[in-house]
Each structure stands twice: as structure tokens, then as C-alpha cells.
Amino acid sequence: MVWIESHQELRDHPKTTRLARALGISRAAAIGHLHLFWWWALTYADDGDLRPYSDQDVAAAADWQGEPAQLVEALTSAGFLDADRRIHDWRDYAGRLLERRERAAERARTSRERARSVRGCPALTGTGTLTGTGTVTLPVPETGDRHAPLRRRPLRLC
Numbered sequence: 050m051v052w053i054e055s056h057q058e059l060r061d062h063p064k065t066t067r068l069a070r071a072l073g074i075s076r077a078a079a080i081g082h083l084h085l086f087w088w089w090a091l092t093y094a095d096d097g098d099l100r101p102y103s104d105q106d107v108a109a110a111a112d113w114q115g116e117p118a119q120l121v122e123a124l125t126s127a128g129f130l131d132a133d134r135r136i137h138d139w140r141d142y143a144g145r146l147l148e149r150r151e152r153a154a155e156r157a158r159t160s161r162e163r164a165r166s167v168r169g170c171p172a173l174t175g176t177g178t179l180t181g182t183g184t185v186t187l188p189v190p191e192t193g194d195r196h197a198p199l200r201r202r203p204l205r206l207c
Contacts, residue, residue: 053084053087053088053091053142053143053146054142054145055084059080059083060076060080064127064128064129065079065080065083065127067123067126067127067128068083068123068124068127068129071119071122071123071126071127072113072115072119072120072123081112082111082112082113082120083111083129085110085111085112086107086110086111086124087136087142087143089110089111090110090136090139090143091143091146093110094136095143095147095150096139096147097135097136097139097140097143098134098135099130099134099135099136100133100134100135103117104117104118104120104121105117107120107121107124108120108121
């Protein structure tokens with residue numbers, strides 16, 4: 050599950066008031082649209098760069114039912130979007146999540162590289178014990194008769 054910090058001062062922040070006024074909506078509605086937009090950005094624009102996305106994409110992300118250009122202009126004039134279509138101070142708000150994702154990706158990369166370099170990787174046998182043979186023995190039915198006694202067949206893992 051992803052999350053983003055939401056500070057209590059967002060409710061009374063002048064930028065929120067400007068956004069609500071520009072869109073003709075309540076501050077509560079503006080905060081709701083902002084959060085929907087930010088949650089979308091965590092997945093689809095995690096670097097905060099909206100240049101690949103149209104105004105319609107941004108409006109859909111925020112669940113804005115009005116004119117898409119009006120929302121983008123209001124986000125920009127209020128200070129939530131920079132003129133270059135980047136989310137203002139995005140790294141400050143989503144930074145911890147992005148850093149955690151980057152660290153997890155690096156750990157996964159390192160783990161994959163380490164696994165590739167290990168020779169004779171251990172495998173789990175059909176009884177659940179680890180061996181260094183790189184095979185696992187699984188019970189499989191005899192060919193053609195699913196009710197036949199199970200036999201064990203080695204399976205190479207690495």
C-alpha cells in the first residue's frame with residue numbers, strides 16, 4: 050500500500066484556499082481532489098513530472114468533473130503545480146516513499162545478482178530439507194494413472 054504525508058495545515062493553507070476559490074468548490078473538496086491527484090501521481094508520475102500527461106489525464110486523476118484545463122490552471126496558479134508541469138516540491142512530500150522504493154529495488158537487484166553468481170545453489174527436497182545439489186524431488190503420479198502410487202522425480206532448479 051502506498052501513502053503520502055498529509056499535513057493538517059493543508060486545510061488552512063493559502064494555496065488550498067486559492068485552489069478552492071479558483072475552482073468554485075469548498076476547501077474540503079479541494080483537499081479531496083488534491084489527495085486523489087497525489088495518490089495517482091505516486092503510481093503514474095512518481096517523479097512528479099506531468100509533461101507526459103494531458104490536462105484530461107490530470108483531471109481524471111483528481112476525479113475533476115469540470116473543464117480539465119481549468120483544474121490544471123488552478124493547480125498552477127495556486128502553487129501546487131510549477132509552470133513546467135511538475136508537482137511543486139514533490140520530492141519533499143513523496144520523498145520517503147520514493148527513497149524506500151529505490152532502496153527496495155536496489156536490494157532486489159543485488160539479491161538477483163548474488164543468486165546468479167552462486168554455484169550449486171541449494172534446493173529444497175521433497176521432504177523439505179535443503180541440499181546443495183540444485184535439485185528438488187517432487188511427488189508425481191505415474192504416467193497415465195493418476196491413482197497410482199506417487200513416485201519422486203528430480204527437478205533442476207538452478
